[in-house]
Amino acid sequence: MTAQALQTTTAALPRPEYPRPDWQRHDWLNLNGTWAFQLQTENNESGSTQLADRFDSEITVPFSWASPLSGIGRSETGIGWYKREVSWSPETSGSLVFLRFGAVDYNCDVWINGVHVGSHSGGYGTFEFDVTSVWKSGEGNIIVVKAEDFDLKSQTRGKQGYGEIRGIWQPVWLEARPQSYIQAAKFITKLDGSIQVNATVAANKAGDAKLQFAFAEGAVSHAELVTLEQGVNNISVSFQVADPQLWSPESPYLYEGEITLASGEGTDNIATYFGIREISTALYGDRKYRWITLNGKPAYLNGTLDQAFHETGYFTYPTDEAMRDEIYLAKRIGLNFIRIHIKPEEPRKLYWADKLGMMVMEDMPCFWGNPDETARPAYEREAKEIIDRDFNHPSIFSWVMFNETWGLRTDAETIALTSQDGGKAEATYLPETQEWVRSMYRWAKSVDPTRIVEENSPCNWDKVESDINTWHFYINGYEEVRAHVTEVVENTYPGSSFNCIGGNVQTDAPLMNSECGNVWGFTNGAGDSDLAWHYRYMLNEFRRHDKMCGFVFTELRDVTNEFNGYYRLDGREKFFGYEAFVPGMSLAxxxxxxxxxxxxxxxxxxxxxxxxxxxxxxxxxxxRYHGQQLQLSWELWHDNLGTRVTNERGVVALDWNGFGVTPIAAPLTFGLPKQDAVAVLALTLRAADGTVVTRNFIAFDVRSGGDAPVYDADGQFIAVPVTDFVEHSFAHQWNAIQEGKTNGGKAGQFVYEISLPDAAAQALVGHVELAFEASAKRLLARNLEGARDQDHTISMMHGADAAVEYNSNTYYMTDNEFHESLINVLVDGEKVASFLLPDNPADSRGVLSYQYQEVQNKLDEAGSYGYLCKVTLPSSITAKLDRSRGFKLTLEAGEGGLALYGRNAGRYPIDILVNVK
Structure with missing residues (x-):
């Protein structure tokens, strides 16, 4: 069978595409798919291949043996043995044959036809073996792979836990090359179009060769004659691109093409690409602090933490489309970068970041034990593999060498063994480890001076030396977030010891947040709750400070025990509700x-x-708009019992000049409604052509302050607190939000006694309207059995169960999953209306459910709100009420339950309202 025919048969295989679009040869064979498999959970194997007759199962490569898609689904550590018979011949006789692995966790040995062809250690780096001498072209070849993963503390394990990357977890393939070939090429680009390529060529024989570059459909072309020595040759080539098109998130231009090496040993053709862009830091104006720049201009980095975790493949995406969609999901909400967390990303996902325009901050994987003589060399080896592999991706703008001091503290036991004072030892980030971390930062800068390097992304105020000055925080509450961010900004300046350890001080490096969010910002953290309200005021606080040039929000998607994503784990959307305040507004x-x-x-x-x-x-x-006059339209509006009312509006002309943060000369001044209301100040900034630049809003809880509520409507209002029911029949009932809300589930009734004005106060009851705010009520385990809060320690970083349904902070944010309920409204036992309540929502629309939270770090159904329900009673009933001057109101719910929102909860500032005319 020809190579082409064999390749066609891979179309139905998992991940059939070539794994490295940044470095692609055409003569290859995909080895993904079914392999024989044996999992040995004890490390007692001598290293032989004597398991040949004891393979007891099948596994689907390239998925971790812990993942569902592997077909194994066992999370244990151990030794995974893989076996496959392959018949394949290169297209060109005499070609070299390489067996390539995207990544294997952790120690890997490979045999071909019983001959050991190589070993590799490390869970994330790519590697290959030249198997030409043992490969039988046109015959069956037995490939046996041994992958050993025992989660040793010295391993570069990274942040797994959610699901393990055990064994082979990235694609495997065979590849043919001529006897002399290009091993690697690193592109270094300048904004003026000058390109330097540092290439490595493996030559079988000494002699002359032609090295040619052809990109952009021939628009960029360069060729050089080179003289090769036998063995490895390092060659530097420079050429110029006319009218260079720069790469950026807004315009991700890629120069796609081919590198060719033509020699007496054949021709090596490699499809690849590069992007022209420069990432740096710079001082602007008279500032004493730097900003991050892209292509010579300041760039505000709107980013998110990307755990790169998939529910079925774990850290291996099931399809190429899933990787593309991951970048798309971030792009569609206006983000311009992602931080790949504690691991390098698959090359194909980095390709989609290059192609679609998404900057990437890529972390090195950490180890979890002591920074000792075993862990440090393993880390150094892997960091080199990662940077070498991913060097050419224009999307990558930063390397992060360590995160939150993970793996950098020496444990108490080790310190105690060397301590001379006999005191109680604690795990400590030792000075010698700090110096090793500094050396890793400097090493990364030496091998890649084109990118920003951070030595440690900190949450412990323990920086040593870095191109950027970042910090982490997980705090909830407007006043708390405002005070915290202000403190960090004010303590950030050259020479400050703030955020530093070991006598180190800050330089003028840019200030940026590298982790933030509200998943850990609460007592007993990590619930599953609305984040829309918190997110908006946090970003306002960031943008208030001229020093800050970006943030990383935790996270793009929910993961197995963190529910702080813009999206659910499966990609379902969460609804933030901003469009209800300013038409068209979104996260973007x-x-x-x-x-x-x-x-x-x-x-x-x-x-x-x-x-x-x-x-x-x-x-x-x-x-983009500098030198132009932009129009800031503002409107103060409120909802009056279901009718939107504009109080004031105006337009302010703004001369839009210069980078940074500047006050707008005059504050907006306006009068608030003369009634109970949730009033909204809505802002829309537009360009001269009408293009919307940005939108924003704040809200006001407007109170009339009298004994009775005031609304702009005829009649006399009687307000009955939702918690003043005289009886209920729910199996589960409780009040929330400081008695501003009542809940019942599943089926049941709330019954209220309503007293109308007597004849002396109102001679005739001619018209009665009811209004109330209600939603369905989804019962959680904590509502049925009580909360089971737990302290969330570092174990949560390793996948510990968050028991989210028992967490007292949990109240599911509005998303694609609806929980509806049908309710009936009865007056003196007679049904007068029915409402189908579509959901039990919680997002930024629940203004009053945020405003009346008792404490900021312990959520009580925050963000929850309902639907405005209005009923006009029929004349047959009002005639009776004119005589009785009172009635029994019953709100009856089916299995979907019922939540009722009072004046100080939900979306509308109303109790149960009875309007009598």
């Missing part, structure tokens, strides 16, 4: 490079009719 508005900061709380309680002034700031990290 908060990620706009040109932004209007509202320097005020996300909501404040104010007196009806009061006049307020709100300061605004302009934040610009793009020169």
């Amino acid at each position: 508005d908060l990620h706009a490079p040109d932004f209007i900061v509202i320097d005020a709380p996300p909501c404040q309680t104010v007196q009806a009719g009061a006049t307020v002034s709100i300061p605004l700031l302009a934040s610009s990290f793009s020169d």
Whole structure:
């Protein structure tokens, strides 16, 4: 069978595409698919291949034996033995044959036809073996792979835990090459179009060869004659690109093409690409601190932590489309970079980041034991493999060498053995380890001066030396976040010891947040709750500071025990609800490079009719509109019992000039409604052609302050608190949000006694309207059995169960999964209306459920809200009420349950309202 025919048969295999689009040869065979398999859970194997007759199962490569897609689904550590028979011949006789592995965790040995062809150690680096001497072209060849993974503390394990990458977990393939071939080529690009290529050529014989570069359909072409020595040759080539097209997230231009080596040993053709871009840091104006720059201009980095975890393949994506979609999901909400967390990413996903335009901060995998003489060399070896493999991806702008001091503390037992004072030892980030970390930073800068390097992305104020000054925080509550971010900014300046350890001090390196969010920001953290409200005010606080040039939000998708994603683990969307405040607003508005900061709380309680002034700031990290006049449209509106009412509106002309954060000269001043309301200040910034640049908003809890609520409607309002029911029949009932909300589930009734004005106060009851806010009520395990909160230690980094349904902070954010309930409204036992409540939602629309949280770090059904239900009673009933001057109101729910929101909860500032006319 020809190679082409064999390749066609791989179409039905998992991950059939070539694994390295950044370095692709055409003559290859995909070895993904079914292999014989044996899992040995004890390390008592001598290293032989005597398991040949004891393979007891089959595994699907390239999936970890722990993952569902592997067909094994066993998480144990151990030794995985793989076996496959392959018949394949290169297209050109005399070609070299290489067996290539994307990645194998952790120690790997390979035999071909019983002959040991090589070993590799490390869980993330790519590697290959020249198997030409033992390969039988046109005959059956037996490949046996031994993959050993015992989770040793010295392993570069990274952040697995959610699911393990045991054994082969990236594609495996055979590849043919001529006797002399190009081993590698690193592209170093400049904005003026000058390109330097540092190539490595393996030559079978000494002699002359032609090295040729052809890109952009021939528009870029260069060739050089080179003289090769037998063995490995390092060659540097330079050429110029005319009218260079720069790579950026907005315009991800790639120069795609081919490198060719033509020699007496044949022709080696490699399809590859490069992008022209420069990432750096720079001082602007009279500032004493740097900003991050892309292609010579300041860039505000809107990023997210990407755990790169898939529910079925774990850290191996099931398809190429899934990798593309991952980049797309980040791109569609306005993000411009992702931080791949504690691991390098698969090359094909990096390709999609290159292709679609997504910058990447790529972490090195950590070890979890002591930084000793075993762990350090293993780490150094793997870091070199990672940087070598991924050097040419224009999307990668930063290497992060360590995270949160993981693996950098020497444990107490080891310190105690060497301690002379007899005191109680603690795990410590030792000075000698700090110096090793500094050396790793400097080494990375020496091998790749084209990128930003961070030595440690910290949460312990323990930086040593870095190109960027970052920190982590997980704090909830507007005042708390504001105070914290302000403190960090004010303590960031050259010479400051803040955020440093061991006598080190800050330079003028850019300030950036490298992890933030609210998944760990609560007592007993890691619930599954709405993040929309927190996210908006946090980004406002970031953009308020001229020093800050980016953030990393935790995280792109939920994972198995963290529920802080923009999306669910399976990619389902979460709904943030911003469009309800400003038409058309979405997450992308908060990620706009040109932004209007509202320097005020996300909501404040104010007196009806009061006049307020709100300061605004302009934040610009793009020169797209510099020199232009932008139009800031503003509107103060409120909802009056289901009718949107505009109180005031206006337009402010802004001369948009210069990078950074500057105050807008005059604050917005306006009067608030003269009634109970949730009022909204909605802002829209537009360019001269009408293009929307960004949107933003804040809210006001407006209170009339009298004994009775005030609304703009005829009649007399009677307000009955939702918790003042006289009876209920729910199996599970409780109140929430400081008695502002009541819940019942599953089926049942809330019954209220309603008293109407007597004849002296109102002679005739001619018209009665009811209004209330209600939602379905989804019962969680904690609602049925009680909360079971737990301290979330470092074990959560290794996949410990979050017991989310028992977590007291859990209240599911609005997403694609709906929970509906049918309710009936009865007056004195007679049904007057029915409502199908579509869901039990929670997002930023639940303004009052946030405003009346008792404490900021312990959520009580925060963000929850309902639907406005209005009923006009029929005349046959109002005639009776004119005589009785009271009635029994029953709200009856089916199996979907019922939640009722009072004046201080939900979306609408109402109790159960009875409007009598």
